[in-house]
Amino acid sequence: MIVDALAAIVGAGNAFGPDAVEPRYLDDETGGEAGRPVGLVRPGNVDQVAAVLRYCHAAGQPVVVQGGRTGMTRGGLPRDGELILSLERMAAIEAIDTDAGLMTVGAGCVLEVAQQAAADAGWRLAVDIGARGSCTVGGMIATNAGGTQVLRYGMMREQVLGLEAVLADGTIISSLGAMLKNNTGYDLKQFFIGSEGTLGIVTRAVLRLRPPAIGRQTALCAVADYAAAVRLLARLERAMPGQLSAYELMWSDFFGAACVASGQGYPFDAAHELVVLVETESGDDEALPVALEESFADGTVRDALVARSERDHQRFWRFRDAVGELVGAMAIVEPFDVSAPIGAIGGLVTELRARLAREVPGSRPICFGHIADGNLHLALELAEEAQRPVAEAIVYDAVRAAGGSVSAEHGIGILKRAWLGHSRSVAEIAMMRTIRAALDPKGILNRGRVF
Amino acid sequence: MIVDALAAIVGAGNAFGPDAVEPRYLDDETGGEAGRPVGLVRPGNVDQVAAVLRYCHAAGQPVVVQGGRTGMTRGGLPRDGELILSLERMAAIEAIDTDAGLMTVGAGCVLEVAQQAAADAGWRLAVDIGARGSCTVGGMIATNAGGTQVLRYGMMREQVLGLEAVLADGTIISSLGAMLKNNTGYDLKQFFIGSEGTLGIVTRAVLRLRPPAIGRQTALCAVADYAAAVRLLARLERAMPGQLSAYELMWSDFFGAACVASGQGYPFDAAHELVVLVETESGDDEALPVALEESFADGTVRDALVARSERDHQRFWRFRDAVGELVGAMAIVEPFDVSAPIGAIGGLVTELRARLAREVPGSRPICFGHIADGNLHLALELAEEAQRPVAEAIVYDAVRAAGGSVSAEHGIGILKRAWLGHSRSVAEIAMMRTIRAALDPKGILNRGRVF
Structure with a gap:
């Protein structure tokens, strides 16, 4: 009968009982076993999300929120008796402000779709992770996703200018103002970002876009040891402030396997313990080679290959991107x-x-x-x-x-709950629980995640 | 007798009754009338802050927190019956990690002192406001201060990697981990930043430092109209991504008065409605002039002066910095x-x-x-x-x-409380109050500020 109540809100085609839930909602890439949900609901707009939560709040019905189920912590898999709330229908790119560089998107929008829309508008959504083809903007906000461009552009938190979310009791919090500066009371979006769906359900966001890069330089460097890797990083940051866009260090166990998996062979003449993939985004193609040469001269860098073509660039990244195959095997x-x-x-x-x-x-x-x-x-x-x-x-x-x-x-999700206390003090966890209890007194949202 | 209780915590030399409070604690630059406080306490460390708050929480004693009292919203001035808690003794620069570019400072540290210490260590604290000589790091965090470098480096929020704060009941929340990435539960520091001391008292922070600029280019440009100012900004951001460090637009009412106040005279041949001070931090001195010339050619820029010396740079900034004299007059x-x-x-x-x-x-x-x-x-x-x-x-x-x-x-403080509802919805303000009530159930911290 919960399905009937939900169908009255979202329509019969978007409310399903436990036996009608397709397998994909019960699976993620952690290989975890899902529990038996009471059903699945797919709201089509924020008012429907609010109505569903008002119902669940009144009924004490626990809800698990689903984006792309790529979070690696099992946070999106239902446990016994939970209602699955999928945001997949709220996936529209609602607006792009090409003057100001802003994009308004639904939480269910897949990252790659948002990236492409930004690029089509002459801008860039400067966050990227391997799961780009299936992860959603809402899930990335809920987990404060990172990726390979954090060094220059920050984590997901830094991309979010405005946010709309729904509290456990169905209250819609609309903080969609798109100003970089807005110090009027608490910055509520910060509370939702990274809270893994335990404080509210993210439904919509205004994302900050960046201008496209005016040039890109890539190099693959063998460094003398870990201290040398840190030294080279510091030098590059000082020589080219704000231009470094990737610094991916690979230990020999990774890099050796990546050479095999990528089918590219070992690119250096001698074996090295540490290889770093360096990328800068600069209008000056010579700044990176010059900096590397100085570091070669004093032994910090043992060997370096500088990309001279798009093909080189892609070849260098293939070593790093082999991680998917390596882990898959x-x-x-x-x-x-x-x-x-x-x-x-x-x-x-x-x-x-x-x-x-x-x-x-x-x-x-x-x-x-x-x-x-x-x-x-x-x-x-x-x-x-x-x-x-x-x-x-x-x-x-x-x-x-x-x-x-x-x-x-x-994030923590379900898989890392036991280890939260390794990184957070008793007082910190108590403060988190206080806030959680204040905003979701019945604990219906993503119960058992984080804590 | 409250003074006796406080003296037992902080020593007699740092607890004062109402008649012994020096006038400077009752004054700020808004010219507001302070109420009559019950006293003043100056804790010397976080344990003393915690002990003071435990006492005040038990007694229901309201507390007003003081940094440099430069916040412009009267938030730091005591109201009748409040205890002033000044963080001025907790002003130490406790550590600078010159490898990682991190600085650990007490909340009472004056911004200019922290900036100088960063510079002495070969780094840069990339936030700057006019009140640098008296505002404190803790106050800047509590109000999420902005300033002239936000464009490139973000507001105070973006400078804070770790934070220590004390809740109303005396619980110490120590989130001083200095990792850029730490998705273990809620990012508690975000809750305190910008909450104007209503959720907790910031006592210590780990700040992110940046490498010094490798070059600086300054120009004073007259633009055709407001649309041209926006167009020029977009062009500069695209031509020099991540290099633009200031873009200060001055309307004729401001600029005309600034020419007089600075004693420099009007720098252009013809009168213009809009003048913008542009600054870039780049290793390439020619990128800015080239971009300006293109915009001159199509009429976006009507006239432009490019700084060719440190003296020019200072002269251009003196127009903008005349604001202090203009407002003072x-x-x-x-x-x-x-x-x-x-x-x-x-x-x-x-x-x-x-x-x-x-x-x-x-x-x-x-x-x-x-x-x-x-x-x-x-x-x-x-x-x-x-x-x-x-x-x-x-x-x-x-x-x-x-x-x-x-x-x-x-921020909101006391002066803008009546206008909070102009920028925040009823639901948003209710959510703020819920969080406030959960963390400070007796409402002793900065009562009457924000709400």
């Missing part, structure tokens, strides 16, 4: 996404490799990261499922000891 | 700080000038703004105090009609 994988102060990451990798080799027999890590953001990805292939808890304890304990975070980009 | 002044979509600002100024001339006899506006941020400052000299309500209604009604904000940078 792992039978049992634990994808760690942690952050730490940049100075600590090199030692952290050394320590983790040694401990994992010793204490998780047969495991194989590949390490890479956006180190300028303090972000380390470590994809760990396990020999058996039973190794998961011990591997997690090793990695997250070491991250805590390094003053780091157990989730740099992906 | 006004007998009765209402300083408006509003924002609106950039396309609407030109029409807004035209409309406001006409209406103010008609309906506020003898008033005189001067208009200038960081229009790239959608920010318009309008300082209005009034003929008499009694004109204030009518002038405010004219300006804020027009701003609301333009879809703008009644406070771009300064």
Whole structure:
């Protein structure tokens, strides 16, 4: 009968009982087992979202919010008894202000669609992640997604100028003002961004667009050691302030496998422990090579290949983008996404490799990261499922000891709940719970996620 | 006896009764009348702040938090019966990480001191406002201060990587992790930034530093009209992405007076309605002149002076910086700080000038703004105090009609409370109050500010 009530709001074609929910709503790329939902609702506009939530709030009906289900933390998979609320119908690009560089989009809009629309309008939506073909703008806002362009343009938070969201009780909060500066009371959009759907459901956003790059320079550099990687980064940031757009460090375990997986072979004459993919967006094609030459001269850079064509550029990125194939080929994988102060990451990798080799027999890590953001990805292939808890304890304990975070980009969702206390104090978690209880007193929104 | 209780926490030398409060704690630049406080307390560390708040929370004692008292909204002036809590003793620069570009400072640290310390360490704290000699880092965080460098580096929010704050009940929230990426639960620092001390007292911050500029180019341009000012801005942003660091538009009422006040005379051969101060930070000294020449050729720019020396640069900025003298010379002044979509600002100024001339006899506006941020400052000299309500209604009604904000940078404090509803919906304000009530159920922190 919940389906009848929902059908009265969204129409019969968009409300489904538990047996009519298509399998795709019960699946994500973490391979997790979904619970049995009470149904699925697909509202077509914000008023329908509000009406659905008013109903659920009154009935105490828990709701799980779905965007593209690419969040890596199982946050979007239903648990037993939850109503799935999918935003896929609210996917329109509603407006593009080509003078001011603003785009108004529905939460269900797929990232790649928004990127293309921005490009067609002569602008650029400056956030990009591997899941661009299926992740949604709303999901990226709810999880404050990162990606490869954070170094220059910031995380999803920095792209959001205005936001519309619906609270658990159905109240519509419309903060769609598109001013960069608006200090009138609390900046409510900041509360929703990154709260993983536990404080409200994001329904619409005004995104900031950037001008297209006027030039792009790419290089693949072998550096002497981790300290050299940090030194080179600092030099490039000083030599070309605000121009560095990617600095992707790949350890030998990753890079060696990426050479094989990409079918490109090893591009340097000698073997190196650390290779970094550098990208700048500058009108000056010579600034990057000049900076690299200086660093070659003093031994910071051991070898470097500078892209001289679009083909080179794509070839260099193929090493980094091989991560999908590498992880896909792992039978049992634990994808760690942690952050730490940049100075600590090199030692952290050394320590983790040694401990994992010793204490998780047969495991194989590949390490890479956006180190300028303090972000380390470590994809760990396990020999058996039973190794998961011990591997997690090793990695997250070491991250805590390094003053780091157990989730740099992906958030907490369901999978990382047990480790939240490794990165947040008792007082911080209590404050989060206070805010959550104030805004969703019955705890119906994404219950069991984050906390 | 409250003084005795506080003296037991902070020492007798830092707790004062109402008669012992020095006049400077009762004064700010708005000329407002302070109420009679119950006393003044100057804690020396976060544990003392926590102990003071535990006491005040238990006693239901309202507290007003003081940084540099330069906020322009009267938020820091005590009202009757409030305890003044000054953070001036917590002003240390505690650490600078010269590798990662991070600075840890106490909330009471004066901006200029922090800027100098960053510069001494080979870095740059990229936020600047006129009150730099007395405003504090904590106050700037509490009000999300803006300034002239927002265009390139963002507002105060974008400079804060880690934050420590104390809740109304004395709970210390320490989120001092200095990672750019940390998606572990809610980003609590975002809640405190811009909340004007109503959700907690900021005690310490980790600030992000930037590399120094590698070059600087300054120009003073007369543009054809407001549309031309917007067009020139868009062109510069596209020609030099990420390099534009200031775009300060001055209307003739402002610029004419600034020429007199600065003693520099009118720098162009013909009179112009709109003059813009452009600054870029680039390694290429020729990019700006080339872009300006193209805009001169098609009539967008009517005349332009390009700085060829540090002296020129300072001379150009002196026009803009004359605002202090101009406002200081006004007998009765209402300083408006509003924002609106950039396309609407030109029409807004035209409309406001006409209406103010008609309906506020003898008033005189001067208009200038960081229009790239959608920010318009309008300082209005009034003929008499009694004109204030009518002038405010004219300006804020027009701003609301333009879809703008009644406070771009300064916040709400006490002075703009009556106008909050012009920029925020009933639902938004209710959500703010819900959060406020959850975190400060007795409403002791900065009571009567914002709401």
